[in-house]
Amino acid sequence: MTRVEVDKIIDKLTDSFNLNKFDEVGVQEAYCRKLLNLDYRQMEVAVDALIETDSKYVPPISVLIKAYRDSKPNPAMIANAEYCSVCDDKGYVLMTEYRKFTDNTTIPYQYVLHCNFCPVGRAQSYNGMDCKNAECRTNYYTPPITRYFDENEIENMRESNIARKNYKLTQFEIDEIKIVFKKFSYKIPELRPFEIEHGDAWEGDEKCPF
Numbered sequence: 001m002t003r004v005e006v007d008k009i010i011d012k013l014t015d016s017f018n019l020n021k022f023d024e025v026g027v028q029e030a031y032c033r034k035l036l037n038l039d040y041r042q043m044e045v046a047v048d049a050l051i052e053t054d055s056k057y058v059p060p061i062s063v064l065i066k067a068y069r070d071s072k073p074n075p076a077m078i079a080n081a082e083y084c085s086v087c088d089d090k091g092y093v094l095m096t097e098y099r100k101f102t103d104n105t106t107i108p109y110q111y112v113l114h115c116n117f118c119p120v121g122r123a124q125s126y127n128g129m130d131c132k133n134a135e136c137r138t139n140y141y142t143p144p145i146t147r148y149f150d151e152n153e154i155e156n157m158r159e160s161n162i163a164r165k166n167y168k169l170t171q172f173e174i175d176e177i178k179i180v181f182k183k184f185s186y187k188i189p190e191l192r193p194f195e196i197e198h199g200d201a202w203e204g205d206e207k208c209p210f
């Protein structure tokens with residue numbers, strides 16, 4: 001999390017628990033150092049869970065970390081506080097691998113890699129073998145981007161995403177896109193009263209079968 005997010009968590013801890021040792025030398029710094037490596041949303045969920053335990057004291061770092069590991073935020077609620085130029089805030093990158101077969105045909109296969117540079121991406125991390133229920137385990141998994149792309153390739157991803165994000169369409173390009181869209185769209189005709197047919201399946205006094 002960012003420094004601002006760390007401060008929000010510290011404030012939340014201070015406000016939610018009656019007693020803390022944040023005014024003692026080095027205590028708050030120790031919390032901050034640990035928090036900086038963790039995900040803000042997940043820690044928020046963890047702190048909310050700890051608040052419900054009704055303790056008077058701000059939990060020690062070890063308890064906070066345990067609650068953090070136990071907390072599973074809803075992936076749909078996770079958002080990047082800062083734009084992730086690696087994955088364009090999508091949380092994943094598709095990798096195409098071309099497989100050659102004995103009959104000389106080549107077929108492209110696409111794989112999903114999770115972005116390990118941002119919270120949205122880390123929420124997309126999945127390993128079917130980690131499932132607690134042994135019967136549900138699968139071989140499917142989403143490896144991190146860094147397993148298949150080196151530093152230079154990741155830097156290229158960043159540059160192309162930033163360039164695309166900053167690119168401003170010219171009026172000519174906007175007009176061209178409008179022309180293309182017009183080819184695919186057509187006007188939905190107005191519904192005229194005489195075209196409305198009443199109840200094929202259920203009519204008037206009949207009892208609704210559903």
Ligand SMILES: [Zn+2]
Nearest residue numbers: 084087115118
């Ligand atoms: Zn990302």
